[in-house]
Amino acid sequence: MKITDFLTASKVAIQAQAGTRDEAIRLLVGLQNAAGAISDPEEFEKDILAREAKGTTCIGEGLAVPHAKSTAAKEPSLAAVTLVTGVDYQSPDGQLADLIFMIATPPGGDAHLEILSRMMVLLMDADLRQKLRAAKEPEEFVRIVDEAEIAKYGSETKTEEAPPAEPEGRILAVTACPTGVAHTYMAAEALDKAAQKLSIPFKVETNGSTGIQNPLTAEDIKLAPAIIVAADKQVETERFVGKKVIFVKVADGIHKPEALLKQAQAGEAPIYEGSGEAGAGSASSSAASSESWARGVYKDLMNGVSHMLPFVIGGGVLIALAFLFDDYSINPASFGSNTSLAKVFMNIGQAAFSLMLPILAGFIALSIADRPGLAPGVVGGLLAKEGLSFGSLLYGSPAVSGGFLAALLAGFLAGYVVLGLKKLTENMPRSLKALGPVLIFPLLGSLLVGLVMLGLNPLMGVINSALANGLNAMGAAQKIPLGVLLAAMMSADMGGPINKAAYVFGVASIASGNYEVMAAVMIGGMVPPIAIALAATFFPNRFTPEERHGAPVNYVMGLCFITEGAIPYAAADPLRVIPSCLVGAGLSGGLAMAFNCGLMAPHGGVFVFPVVKNPGAYLLALVLGSLLGMALLAILKKKIPLTAARASA
Amino acid sequence: MVSAKLTALNETGVHMRPAQVLVTKLAPLNAEVTLKHLGKDINAKSIMMVMAAGIKKGHEVEVICQGADEVAALALLEEFFKGVMDDA
Numbered sequence: 001m002k003i004t005d006f007l008t009a010s011k012v013a014i015q016a017q018a019g020t021r022d023e024a025i026r027l028l029v030g031l032q033n034a035a036g037a038i039s040d041p042e043e044f045e046k047d048i049l050a051r052e053a054k055g056t057t058c059i060g061e062g063l064a065v066p067h068a069k070s071t072a073a074k075e076p077s078l079a080a081v082t083l084v085t086g087v088d089y090q091s092p093d094g095q096l097a098d099l100i101f102m103i104a105t106p107p108g109g110d111a112h113l114e115i116l117s118r119m120m121v122l123l124m125d126a127d128l129r130q131k132l133r134a135a136k137e138p139e140e141f142v143r144i145v146d147e148a149e150i151a152k153y154g155s156e157t158k159t160e161e162a163p164p165a166e167p168e169g170r171i172l173a174v175t176a177c178p179t180g181v182a183h184t185y186m187a188a189e190a191l192d193k194a195a196q197k198l199s200i201p202f203k204v205e206t207n208g209s210t211g212i213q214n215p216l217t218a219e220d221i222k223l224a225p226a227i228i229v230a231a232d233k234q235v236e237t238e239r240f241v242g243k244k245v246i247f248v249k250v251a252d253g254i255h256k257p258e259a260l261l262k263q264a265q266a267g268e269a270p271i272y273e274g275s276g277e278a279g280a281g282s283a284s285s286s287a288a289s290s291e292s293w294a295r296g297v298y299k300d301l302m303n304g305v306s307h308m309l310p311f312v313i314g315g316g317v318l319i320a321l322a323f324l325f326d327d328y329s330i331n332p333a334s335f336g337s338n339t340s341l342a343k344v345f346m347n348i349g350q351a352a353f354s355l356m357l358p359i360l361a362g363f364i365a366l367s368i369a370d371r372p373g374l375a376p377g378v379v380g381g382l383l384a385k386e387g388l389s390f391g392s393l394l395y396g397s398p399a400v401s402g403g404f405l406a407a408l409l410a411g412f413l414a415g416y417v418v419l420g421l422k423k424l425t426e427n428m429p430r431s432l433k434a435l436g437p438v439l440i441f442p443l444l445g446s447l448l449v450g451l452v453m454l455g456l457n458p459l460m461g462v463i464n465s466a467l468a469n470g471l472n473a474m475g476a477a478q479k480i481p482l483g484v485l486l487a488a489m490m491s492a493d494m495g496g497p498i499n500k501a502a503y504v505f506g507v508a509s510i511a512s513g514n515y516e517v518m519a520a521v522m523i524g525g526m527v528p529p530i531a532i533a534l535a536a537t538f539f540p541n542r543f544t545p546e547e548r549h550g551a552p553v554n555y556v557m558g559l560c561f562i563t564e565g566a567i568p569y570a571a572a573d574p575l576r577v578i579p580s581c582l583v584g585a586g587l588s589g590g591l592a593m594a595f596n597c598g599l600m601a602p603h604g605g606v607f608v609f610p611v612v613k614n615p616g617a618y619l620l621a622l623v624l625g626s627l628l629g630m631a632l633l634a635i636l637k638k639k640i641p642l643t644a645a646r647a648s649a
Numbered sequence: 650m651v652s653a654k655l656t657a658l659n660e661t662g663v664h665m666r667p668a669q670v671l672v673t674k675l676a677p678l679n680a681e682v683t684l685k686h687l688g689k690d691i692n693a694k695s696i697m698m699v700m701a702a703g704i705k706k707g708h709e710v711e712v713i714c715q716g717a718d719e720v721a722a723l724a725l726l727e728e729f730f731k732g733v734m735d736d737a
Contacts (some may be wrong), residue, residue, distance in 0.1 A: 054666065055666060055669060057665060059665075059696055059697060059700075060696065066666065067667065092696075110662065110705055112661075112662050112664065113661065113662045113663075113703055114703060116664060116665060116700055117700060117701055117702065117703025117704070118701075118703070120697050120698075120700040120701035121701040123697065124697045124698065124701060382697060
């Protein structure tokens, strides 16, 4: 139970005027009635006054708590007012009452006593009473109560009726998404909430960008009846061998947590047998192959991309800074490393950039074949980047980098080559099998991948050059529609596969030396949360109080390029919110292209604006797209009737 | 010092009215009265603390009184927890 379960902002009036105790009571009854908590205001007011007749409900310190168990109360409910000037409430200490809470409870039950007890625990604190009196709006008042309650009782209250979860029988979950910023935590929260609702003992580990939080211990895993893995990237699963494991997309963790938990509780999941690092289970592919093929590829790709991103971000920003700190006039030919400062930035940045493709390939292979895949993948990725081929090695023909596409190929190739080697060594004698990870996989894996890459690189080089040249040679007629399309894709599913497809294309373009695509991609991802936040600020009557409350965070999310902030709004009203965001984002993307904006960093939002090419125009594109999105939201979304009695009654 | 373990028999628990009654009756006495309830010490002369305790019907409370009129205070509490001061 939480006080804020019963006290919503619509039932709070701030700095209200009341001349007498009875006027204050009538005001509170009005708030309860407007919020639909009572069925008959007159009857309820009679009950409240009858209670007052038995003795004042004023406690002292200016605090009064009128209350009634009344047949006119539909549900336990709290209302509150602060008064500009206090009223005479027959207080034991003679003070006038200016902070008044009204409790309505239906007859029977202990709700009344519990609310009262909990409120008193908090209100004993004189500081809190002072803060509540100083609150400027109902939302702030409720937030102060909520924060005080969290400080006192912890965030989610486990009261006596829910004894601390016994360790045995806890259902476990792991959540992870490629960027590890939003979905990971949203899924963890959704699962946690659902578990509380279903009162299922539960623990969740998050594999986010900041690393693993709340890790599952060996003890947790041993005792768990089932484990849910809601992840779009590789997570450590060898530890779950022999347990019932449900593998799903991270989105399922967000959207159907209850179904997942029920499934886990019922034990409806195959026993996980591991991916066969030691080659123990011969039928080991059963769990793995139950994932669809496409989902597997997506997961492998995203594992590579998420590990590559830090290199691209660090390198991209450093290189951009090198240009920023350089003087073009010294020597235009070596612009970017003319001054010594620029040279330092440039070289560090390039070191990071040069690792990007090997890392991509290496972690794709690791996702497919576990740790033995890493080395052959990195080697293949480096060969792809260098563009080495038999021709260049033996006959001195120029090496042409195969770029992003060749690195992708190298990653998947290395992964499956090592998987194949694992299969081949499975039936070898035990003594030889031990040689797999220490000799056979690294040696044969790297050799095979290397040979294939040397053979394929010329072809990949041609494709990559064609793509890069194509992108660079595009005129406005092709560039603008491309920008519109990519930016719209970014806001189409806000972090889902369509968004990721556009994003990966943007990153790939950076790898091929075209920076304008990424500019359009990032701006497309920034518009939806900003447009929603703007709409909630300037057209609040289109949004529910909870939505308005969350809106300021969306400014921050949008400016940081975390499109996922828009998801709750899109989920609540997809047919109106998504098209608005799509059009706004599309406009921004098209404008960014039209203004020739370029971005060398694949992430960072407003923090990398200083290194954007044409930053002023980029900002303008962002503002215009966001405003268009906001306008469409205002037009499309329906007004929500304001039931909130913002009382100055 | 005198003490006793008492069970609250008040029909609706120690809500606001009973709490006010208790605090008013205890106020003239000079004994210190502490209620031990669910592991917490409660000053029985503080209306807010008594209400914050959330004592429900059937809860056991250890009552500790200390001071010149501690016996009178304990008698008052025994009477109180029997519910005879309820007037609902």
